[in-house]
Amino acid sequence: MKLTPTxxxxxxxxxxxxxxxxxxxxxxxxHALLFLAPEPLTADAIAETLNVARSNVSVSLKELQSWxxxxxxxxxxxxxxxxxxxxxxxxxxTAIMDGRKKREIDPTVLVLRECTAEARKDPETPEQVTERxxxxxxxxxxxxxxxxxxxxxxxxxxxxxxxxGTTVAKIVS
Amino acid sequence: MKLTPTxxxxxxxxxxxxxxxxxxxxxxxxHALLFLAPEPLTADAIAETLNVARSNVSVSLKELQSWxxxxxxxxxxxxxxxxxxxxxxxxxxTAIMDGRKKREIDPTVLVLRECTAEARKDPETPEQVTERxxxxxxxxxxxxxxxxxxxxxxxxxxxxxxxxGTTVAKIVS
DNA sequence: TTTAAATTTCAGACATTCCTGAAATATCGA
DNA sequence: TCGATATTTCAGGAATGTCTGAAATTTAAA
Numbered sequence: 206m207k208l209t210p211t212x213x214x215x216x217x218x219x220x221x222x223x224x225x226x227x228x229x230x231x232x233x234x235x236h237a238l239l240f241l242a243p244e245p246l247t248a249d250a251i252a253e254t255l256n257v258a259r260s261n262v263s264v265s266l267k268e269l270q271s272w273x274x275x276x277x278x279x280x281x282x283x284x285x286x287x288x289x290x291x292x293x294x295x296x297x298x299t300a301i302m303d304g305r306k307k308r309e310i311d312p313t314v315l316v317l318r319e320c321t322a323e324a325r326k327d328p329e330t331p332e333q334v335t336e337r338x339x340x341x342x343x344x345x346x347x348x349x350x351x352x353x354x355x356x357x358x359x360x361x362x363x364x365x366x367x368x369x370g371t372t373v374a375k376i377v378s
Numbered sequence: 379m380k381l382t383p384t385x386x387x388x389x390x391x392x393x394x395x396x397x398x399x400x401x402x403x404x405x406x407x408x409h410a411l412l413f414l415a416p417e418p419l420t421a422d423a424i425a426e427t428l429n430v431a432r433s434n435v436s437v438s439l440k441e442l443q444s445w446x447x448x449x450x451x452x453x454x455x456x457x458x459x460x461x462x463x464x465x466x467x468x469x470x471x472t473a474i475m476d477g478r479k480k481r482e483i484d485p486t487v488l489v490l491r492e493c494t495a496e497a498r499k500d501p502e503t504p505e506q507v508t509e510r511x512x513x514x515x516x517x518x519x520x521x522x523x524x525x526x527x528x529x530x531x532x533x534x535x536x537x538x539x540x541x542x543g544t545t546v547a548k549i550v551s
Numbered sequence: 552t553t554t555a556a557a558t559t560t561c562a563g564a565c566a567t568t569c570c571t572g573a574a575a576t577a578t579c580g581a
Numbered sequence: 582t583c584g585a586t587a588t589t590t591c592a593g594g595a596a597t598g599t600c601t602g603a604a605a606t607t608t609a610a611a
Contacts, residue, residue, distance in 0.1 A: 420557095433560080440559090
């Protein structure tokens with residue numbers, strides 16, 4: 206896989222953003238490469254193009270698959286795996302948002318449920334604190350539910366809503 | 379500052395989530411502590427309560443202030459800084475989202491702008507790749523603009539919209 | 552000023568995460 | 582089944598990020 210200067214720039218930038226995005230540089234670079242690549246690539250091709258260890262590519266691809274951003278295809282008469290990234294930018298973003306919700310929000314909701322129950326029983330914990338935890342839990346649960354509803358809406362509807370921007374508010378109020 | 383078992387649990391959980399949230403454990407724990415604390419705390423009190431170095435608290439508080447999650451107050455006749463976290467959960471979440479947008483999206487939009495310009499001039503870059511980069515840029519810009527609009531809406535309106543869930547779609551279509 | 556408290560800076564210790572390369576395992580055709 | 586190729590696992594090294602404690606700086610009262 207030959208990279209033009211522009212493609213290289215994208216891949217490198219993805220790698221630089223990796224830290225902030227909470228993934229490793231390899232994962233980010235591989236994702237950029239597969240996103241740009243016009244056709245599926247083998248793990249070897251990826252390793253060669255990005256100059257990283259073959260095993261690193263294997264692990265990183267597993268992570269990208271766990272994010273539902275990359276899938277495997279095959280070519281007739283070739284038993285190597287060919288990897289392919291989601292190309293639809295909308296699906297890419299929603300996959301990332303789903304993954305983040307699962308990793309960053311859901312565990313906290315579980316703990317907060319236990320904490321509120323515990324706080325209510327415990328007379329030591331100030332009422333104010335219990336209240337604060339409860340409010341946070343309820344808020345997270347409400348946002349979670351709202352997110353699920355939004356996710357279930359057909360894309361054209363969602364797009365239309367987005368394009369309306371603030372005018373929705375005027376209609377519904 | 380004495381922590382009840384429930385408060386401790388929250389603080390520790392925040393610390394454990396820190397990695398996934400892209401902040402250091404200290405920053406997360408200090409935020410949890412200040413969020414729960416009924417009143418402002420000095421840096422020394424924080425250091426003592428969480429058993430971390432005083433200097434660490436100083437740096438972490440600076441980061442929390444850069445996120446607009448923590449502010450400084452003073453008590454009459456006391457020249458120490460007293461730190462206070464945003465208590466309104468809605469404001470907390472929007473502050474975090476603003477910070478993430480600034481750190482995780484905005485830099486990429488800038489680079490993608492340069493990349494699309496570059497790709498268009500460069501005949502080497504395949505048309506398909508240029509197109510893909512352009513679509514991604516346009517999508518990010520659209521979402522950014524949409525986010526700004528949403529952020530500017532008065533909170534009660536936004537809450538009403540959220541509570542309506544999918545029924546908004548039926549009304550506008 | 553001077554002094555003392557409060558805060559910040561920063562070099563290095565520590566911890567964590569990431570990556571590599573070798574070895575083990577899996578897969579498929581012959 | 583065997584052999585060749587593809588993939589994964591994993592221990593240890595490299596790189597990065599975090600935290601500490603001492604020293605420097607800032608701040609405000611005396």
